[in-house]
Amino acid sequence: MEPLIELKDLEYAYPYASPALLAISLRIQRGEKIALVGSNGAGKSTLLLTLNGMIRPDKGLVTFHGNPVSYDRASLRKIRQKIGFVFQDPDVQIIAPTVWQDVAFGPVNLDYSDEQVKQVVTDALHSVGLEGFEKRPPYHLSGGEKKRVAIAGILAMDPDVLILDEPTSMLDPAGSEDIMDLLDELNHQGKTIIISTHDVELAYPWADRIVLMEKGRIIASGTPEEAFSDKELVRRARLKTPILLELSQELKSRGMKTPGTLPRTVLDIIRIIEQDHHGTIRLSDNGYGTIHVGDVDQISGPHIQAILARTSCDTIGVMGSRAKICARQWGLTPDISYAVIDKCILQAMNGRTSLILTTGGMVIRVFERVAMFNQTNNRSIPVRSLNQDVNPDKQPGI
Ligand SMILES: Nc1ncnc2c1ncn2[C@@H]1O[C@H](COP(=O)(O)OP(=O)(O)OP(=O)(O)O)[C@@H](O)[C@H]1O
Known part of the structure; x- marks a missing residue:
């Protein structure tokens, strides 16, 4: 090319x-x-x-x-x-x-x-x-x-x-x-x-x-x-070597089984450690927490407020400038604004529910990333769209 x-x-x-x-x-x-x-x-x-x-x-x-x-x-x-x-x-x-x-x-x-x-x-x-x-x-x-x-x-x-x-x-x-x-x-x-x-x-x-x-x-x-x-x-x-890479090199030198791919994120490291412990390192009694995803261009502030009032949501993540502006206008204080999907997967593995606010194509990216994680790690973390126009049957990973 x-x-x-x-x-x-x-x-x-x-x-x-x-x-x-x-x-x-x-x-x-x-x-x-x-x-x-x-x-x-x-x-x-x-x-x-x-x-x-x-x-x-x-x-x-x-x-x-x-x-x-x-x-x-x-x-x-x-x-x-x-x-x-x-x-x-x-x-x-x-x-x-x-x-x-x-x-x-x-x-x-x-x-x-x-x-x-x-x-x-x-x-x-x-x-x-x-x-x-x-x-x-x-x-x-x-x-x-x-x-x-x-x-x-x-x-x-x-x-x-x-x-x-x-x-x-x-x-x-x-x-x-x-x-x-x-x-x-x-x-x-x-x-x-x-x-x-x-x-x-x-x-x-x-x-x-x-x-x-x-x-x-x-x-x-x-x-x-x-x-x-x-x-x-x-x-x-x-x-200097990035800390996650150094940690995985140290784990490997101590005999821990590491997959073919090297870790890029905290989630990757957790996955390596869990695999070595046959996936039983820790899973909340409640099972997996749900990751809710909302497209801020398709949803109103009051709608989000109403959802937050009736769902116990532990973490709010925002991806992208537009979502950040909307969150601010709607009086929400996001807990995370970077590496949001991975951090919400980590939350879900601890049984905690999260809400990701984003826009357009990024909604699909959340579904794809979680679906890929579920597939490669034999997990079933649920993802739900807050937007009615998204057909759940067509959403990957559900
Ligand atoms: N305007 C300049 N006139 C003369 N030498 C320069 C000029 N700008 C940079 N250099 C020299 O060119 C070399 C490369 O500098 P450059 O700024 O491209 O490096 P850098 O990797 O971007 O460094 P830094 O991380 O410190 O910004 C250095 O030896 C520097 O002293």
């Missing part, structure tokens, strides 16, 4: 400095979620800047859709619309006095009509959960909100690819989880996402592919399990 972006034998050195990139070759497929991981100075930001022509390599070739990137003004304008870049520090990117004007900056410069600008800015602010922020001065927003403004400014130009340099730097844990959840949502909508980070715990469960960098070179590119399993490579890259 032709890659969406390809880098061939790139080399680059900043003026009066030693090479920042050496022998870089990389193929990026449409729809991938890639994390470039490496220590300070490894070359991650420089590599990202070559992807949409912000840095022109001294040697080698960058192609997009099979066409070599040209560095004339018009071509760069085009490619930067299709490959959007979110800088590490949002203050570098935010330039206008209000959120609306800032997000509208790109579309206005692309000569969109007033009507189009209005539409794309409204949609972009909706996607990142910043409706109602239109008139606010960006400089008075929190770090997480500024990051969202920067992402909205890029989304307003409808890029195929989103590049984010250290997307969670300067954010608190909840803010980081919100951003990673947003990136998942955008990827689910078809965007290719490429981030840089030195946070292995963030990259390991999130990425489809990890590209490990050291001193300007790519030293590994593979699934997170492959990239982080080689202790020597991880040491060379001045990183």
